[in-house]
Amino acid sequence: MRVFVTGATGFIGTAIVQELINAGHQVLGLARSEASAKKLIDAGAEVHRGDLEDLGSLRSGAAQADGVIHTGFIHDFTRFAEVCETDKVAIETIGEVLAGSDRPFIVASGTALVSPGKLATEDVTPPVDPAWPRASEQTADAVAKLDVRAAAIRLSPSVHSDQDKHGFIPILVNIAKEKGVSAYIGDGQNRWNAVHVLDAAHLFRLVLENATPGTRYHASAEEAITLKTIAEAIGKQLNIPIVSVAPEAAAGHFGWFSHMAAIDCPASSNWTQEHLNWQPKNTTLLVDIENGVYTK
16 A cells, blocks of 8 residues: 655654555655655655645645555644644645545544543544644544545554653653652642554554544553653652642643643553554553663
């Protein structure tokens, strides 16, 4: 299969490109710079120049493909509503090209806000929250009605590996280094879920090859890890104190990241594993932290 991949040179996209090529697929990767183009060529992929705001490049990339994986997203939280709209338009644009073809179109989403405070499952789809206007899944649902095998993969808050340089764990590590303590909020019993990037990439390939339109799949290998446990592992690696921060002081300590540091978002992938025979096999988040992946 010839697969058009957006976000192809990002942390997750890079792993997906290699997974696809190793499985015998051809990859056409979206690249907005010479450095990105070189990275794709070195990986054995074809280069398609453009970006998420260049709708012409998205149309021509999708037109050349047997399937599309969309992991690209502009991570600019200073204009979050705007980049969410860009994401929505990008999905719609690709979907229009694929309409009537029954080609697979896999869209990346997240588990964090599916069912805050309780275990998230694949059958739950929350409404778009005005405070979090990203509508990737709902836009993919609309595309699925155009006879496209559009489906969403919800990624864990922590997609981890030794190549993770800008994710949520590096953010926590950097805050700990800056403050001189590794902190959690309150009793620290709020939970994240996690997945190794290679396991996530494998799931993207499985869904590409077996997608059911309008379906959600969970890239969650570990469904519940407390933030206290994560803070303790980071503190041990950095050899700094591990402390609790009162909820009212969380914003002062964690800054803009305080919401994520407090969120309780366990997520099951039981249905995904059973439906696709997806079996995560790579290292766990705590093992990566304990091996110094994030603190070297």
